[in-house]
Amino acid sequence: MDEVQIVERLKAKFGEKILSTYTFAGQHAVTIGPDSLREVLIWLRDDRELDFSWLMDVGGVDYLGYPGDDDREWRFEVAYQLYSLGKNHRIRVKVAVTDDSVSVPSVWDLWGVANWMEREVWDLFGIRFDGHPNLRRILCHDEFVGHALRKDYPINRRQKLLQPSEMILCERMEWA
Amino acid sequence: MGLESQVNSPFLATTLDEVINWGRKNSMWPLPFGTACCAIEFMGVVSGRFDISRFGAELVRFSPRQADLLLVMGTVTQKQAPVLKQIYDQMPNPKWVISMGACASSGGFYDNYSVVQGIDELIPVDVYVAGCPPRPENVLGAVVKIQEKIEREKAADWK
Numbered sequence: 001m002d003e004v005q006i007v008e009r010l011k012a013k014f015g016e017k018i019l020s021t022y023t024f025a026g027q028h029a030v031t032i033g034p035d036s037l038r039e040v041l042i043w044l045r046d047d048r049e050l051d052f053s054w055l056m057d058v059g060g061v062d063y064l065g066y067p068g069d070d071d072r073e074w075r076f077e078v079a080y081q082l083y084s085l086g087k088n089h090r091i092r093v094k095v096a097v098t099d100d101s102v103s104v105p106s107v108w109d110l111w112g113v114a115n116w117m118e119r120e121v122w123d124l125f126g127i128r129f130d131g132h133p134n135l136r137r138i139l140c141h142d143e144f145v146g147h148a149l150r151k152d153y154p155i156n157r158r159q160k161l162l163q164p165s166e167m168i169l170c171e172r173m174e175w176a
Numbered sequence: 177m178g179l180e181s182q183v184n185s186p187f188l189a190t191t192l193d194e195v196i197n198w199g200r201k202n203s204m205w206p207l208p209f210g211t212a213c214c215a216i217e218f219m220g221v222v223s224g225r226f227d228i229s230r231f232g233a234e235l236v237r238f239s240p241r242q243a244d245l246l247l248v249m250g251t252v253t254q255k256q257a258p259v260l261k262q263i264y265d266q267m268p269n270p271k272w273v274i275s276m277g278a279c280a281s282s283g284g285f286y287d288n289y290s291v292v293q294g295i296d297e298l299i300p301v302d303v304y305v306a307g308c309p310p311r312p313e314n315v316l317g318a319v320v321k322i323q324e325k326i327e328r329e330k331a332a333d334w335k
Binding site: 141144148153155161 | 255257258288290
């Protein structure tokens with residue numbers, strides 16, 4: 001399906017829950033709030049014509065001090081990159097996160113890959129995911145304090161790990 | 177043909193240090209701690225074209241208990257730092273360390289929250305090799321530097 005049509009369908013179905021849309025370099029994105037995230041993603045995944053079977057990536061963005069962007073109402077965004085293997089189309093869904101008191105619902109039960117991706121966003125941006133089964137740091141070591149990719153993390157701050165931490169626990173997960 | 181044709185007597189007078197250091201410098205067993213592209217360059221150093229065995233150090237060991245030359249090749253993250261320290265501690269004396277490439281020596285261009293800014297924060301280093309990654313000749317140069325250092329050592333210095 002033409003990706004412009006996907007955006008139109010989203011607007012028709014979810015109306016005011018779609019906060020904004022934009023297109024850059026032929027890539028289409030919609031911004032929504034955390035409350036409607038699961039509803040929108042479940043619809044995108046399960047609609048027969050959209051068939052977004054693959055969650056390619058989950059990433060965080062910190063807009064603190066972003067140039068020319070003083071009136072933005074939220075500080076963080078979590079971006080979900082979706083791709084349909086069957087239909088060969090893509091869409092980006094962004095979730096506006098006001099600050100770190102707001103948490104985002106986890107989608108690890110919809111796409112198993114989201115488990116580690118959400119841990120990465122938690123580790124580096126400090127955005128919490130509600131319903132995540134194992135929200136621990138994944139890249140930084142366990143004794144790390146703060147969240148390294150936040151814009152207010154001091155660029156010269158180094159945190160040394162002196163003792164080997166417990167080897168990575170291989171926890172068996174029951175995939176939904 | 178051999179040494180005996182050069183020497184008329186079956187005995188040689190020398191010092192213990194000379195003999196021990198001669199043996200040590202010509203039979204180093206390297207342990208590759210390869211974490212990045214420098215380790216790929218090390219494959220070239222070991223292989224036939226450059227051939228580290230010309231310097232007696234071709235017997236690459238993957239157990240620290242069996243090695244006496246630690247080659248740290250690549251970026252060492254803060255999370256991995258205790259692992260490198262532990263591997264160094266596990267090596268028996270005598271032991272030497274080559275820090276290969278920009279990342280291991282100084283963090284390289286990874287001047288950020290996750291990378292150790294030079295492995296000398298963790299373990300003593302004998303020779304630093306410049307380059308990103310260094311040419312194989314450069315690594316062989318470091319091996320020769322270590323050999324020169326061994327020649328000047330006293331066997332009794334190692335406990």
